[in-house]
Amino acid sequence: MTVKVRPARATGGVSGRLAEGATAERLVSVLSPILLLALWEALGRAGALDTRFFPPPSAIAGAFPPLLRSGELFDHTATSLGRIVIGFLIGAVPALVLGIAMGLSRLLRAALNPMIGALYPIPKTAILPLLLLIFGTGEASKYAAVAIGVFFLVLLNTIAGVLSIEPVYLDVGRHFGASRVQIFRTVALPGALPLILTGIRLGWGTALILIVVAEIFAARSGLGSFINNMYQTFQVENMYAGLIVISVIGYVSFLILDELQRWLIPWRGSRAV
Amino acid sequence: MRFALRRGDLVALNDVNLQVRDREFCCIVGPSGCGKTTLLRILAGLERQTTGELHLLVRDPAKPLTAMVFQEQSIFPWMTIEDNVGYGLRMRGVHQSVRRRLVAHYLEKVGLSHFARAYPHQLSGGMKQRAGVARAFATDPEILLMDEPFASVDEQTRALLQEELLRVWESDRKTVVYITHSIDEALILGDRVVVMSARPGHIKAEIEVTLPRPRSVYELKSTPEFAELIARVWHPLRREVLGSFGALAS
Numbered sequence: 001m002t003v004k005v006r007p008a009r010a011t012g013g014v015s016g017r018l019a020e021g022a023t024a025e026r027l028v029s030v031l032s033p034i035l036l037l038a039l040w041e042a043l044g045r046a047g048a049l050d051t052r053f054f055p056p057p058s059a060i061a062g063a064f065p066p067l068l069r070s071g072e073l074f075d076h077t078a079t080s081l082g083r084i085v086i087g088f089l090i091g092a093v094p095a096l097v098l099g100i101a102m103g104l105s106r107l108l109r110a111a112l113n114p115m116i117g118a119l120y121p122i123p124k125t126a127i128l129p130l131l132l133l134i135f136g137t138g139e140a141s142k143y144a145a146v147a148i149g150v151f152f153l154v155l156l157n158t159i160a161g162v163l164s165i166e167p168v169y170l171d172v173g174r175h176f177g178a179s180r181v182q183i184f185r186t187v188a189l190p191g192a193l194p195l196i197l198t199g200i201r202l203g204w205g206t207a208l209i210l211i212v213v214a215e216i217f218a219a220r221s222g223l224g225s226f227i228n229n230m231y232q233t234f235q236v237e238n239m240y241a242g243l244i245v246i247s248v249i250g251y252v253s254f255l256i257l258d259e260l261q262r263w264l265i266p267w268r269g270s271r272a273v
Numbered sequence: 274m275r276f277a278l279r280r281g282d283l284v285a286l287n288d289v290n291l292q293v294r295d296r297e298f299c300c301i302v303g304p305s306g307c308g309k310t311t312l313l314r315i316l317a318g319l320e321r322q323t324t325g326e327l328h329l330l331v332r333d334p335a336k337p338l339t340a341m342v343f344q345e346q347s348i349f350p351w352m353t354i355e356d357n358v359g360y361g362l363r364m365r366g367v368h369q370s371v372r373r374r375l376v377a378h379y380l381e382k383v384g385l386s387h388f389a390r391a392y393p394h395q396l397s398g399g400m401k402q403r404a405g406v407a408r409a410f411a412t413d414p415e416i417l418l419m420d421e422p423f424a425s426v427d428e429q430t431r432a433l434l435q436e437e438l439l440r441v442w443e444s445d446r447k448t449v450v451y452i453t454h455s456i457d458e459a460l461i462l463g464d465r466v467v468v469m470s471a472r473p474g475h476i477k478a479e480i481e482v483t484l485p486r487p488r489s490v491y492e493l494k495s496t497p498e499f500a501e502l503i504a505r506v507w508h509p510l511r512r513e514v515l516g517s518f519g520a521l522a523s
Binding site for chain 1: 317318319337339340341343344345346347349350351352360361364365392393394408412
């Protein structure tokens with residue numbers, strides 16, 4: 001029996017085909033949304049879609065210039081982003097510190113786990129009315145809504161992160177004479193970082209949801225209130241414009257978080273992506 | 274330097290009385306689960322004996338008493354190799370300039386100079402373990418503790434690492450307590466082999482290893498003296514291993 005191995009041709013070889021595949025993939029992922037938009041536009045113009053609820057893409061695009069010119073959309077976006085960032089920090093920073101402490105201390109876990117277990121499953125949107133009673137309709141209630149949502153996600157992931165650290169690393173720290181603070185800084189924090197970032201990611205996504213809901217519920221500014229106002233006055237194109245802005249915020253912030261992850265966890269190499 | 278350690282607790286160790294001489298390479302072998310690791314962890318200050326005492330003759334109070342080379346993967350994945358090697362020094366507050374010099378010196382000794390800035394995931398298992406050895410040596414302890422440091426690498430790499438450890442140790446004689454389950458390894462490295470009994474662990478036999486230094490791993494293994502020493506260690510150990518089999522079966 002003979003086995004013949006045909007050498008791959010320079011252009012049509014494996015690498016060539018791979019490159020072709022990658023180009024095709026990129027092409028498809030650009031073309032498919034364009035096709036969908038085109039279909040939407042065509043169906044809208046043909047009268048197959050009710051344009052009162054599904055205004056064609058061209059009409060939605062047309063809604064942007066006046067909104068941008070008046071600065072209205074920009075102001076609402078800035079307001080919402082400001083609330084998200086502040087609420088996020090109020091929730092995430094204590095969650096990080098408490099999470100590491102709980103990860104390191106069995107006693108602290110035993111003391112706090114029942115309460116966390118009971119409070120975490122409550123939908124955060126369900127406590128918005130309560131937050132309004134406590135903090136009023138001003139900024140404080142928005143910060144609180146975001147902070148509470150972020151808090152639990154960062155806390156639970158940080159605890160899990162510390163618990164996932166191989167015990168030998170804590171032994172190494174203690175053995176080489178690291179103090180409590182040094183263990184915290186040189187072992188617990190970096191060891192838990194991959195899961196902490198997962199918590200931050202989930203927390204950020206939740207923060208986006210919560211701020212919009214809170215603003216629809218009770219606010220005079222912000223993207224949620226903008227969408228709600230457009231709903232009241234039946235300016236559907238503008239509602240869509242608001243949705244698009246939220247989508248862009250989400251997309252861009254996750255790109256930034258990816259970059260942050262690469263920068264904070266260099267030891268993961270390419271696996272982090 | 275001499276120390277004695279006794280642990281009256283029947284759970285892990287029972288009446289362990291061991292004296293290690295200054296600058297001696299002392300290997301401890303014993304069946305799995307005999308408490309070898311517990312003994313080492315007590316020496317490392319990671320656990321406390323329930324009863325009994327531990328005496329360490331301290332020559333230089335500025336030096337750490339012990340530094341441990343841990344089993345398997347113990348260098349931090351989140352630090353570069355040089356930061357890992359310098360970790361013990363940093364925790365002791367050694368000044369950065371001194372630290373840099375010592376780290377470079379020991380990286381050189383274990384052949385990792387080119388990987389100073391690399392992260393552990395870029396290195397092989399054997400290279401990571403070398404970094405662990407360098408980290409322990411760099412703190413310049415009174416006693417170096419090693420807990421089966423080369424158990425998880427392949428045969429060829431292990432022989433290379435043993436050669437390297439011998440070279441580093443012979444140029445830098447420190448008191449070493451080395452735990453292994455391999456009689457070969459104990460004889461290749463040690464000045465003395467201590468045989469521990471099955472649990473509760475106590476000392477069963479002590480064999481002086483008279484093989485001349487410097488030693489070469491492969492040449493040594495083919496000498497008649499080596500074969501004879503293996504028989505001398507295996508004889509007391511065999512019963513303990515059989516005993517621990519029985520304990521598992523019952």
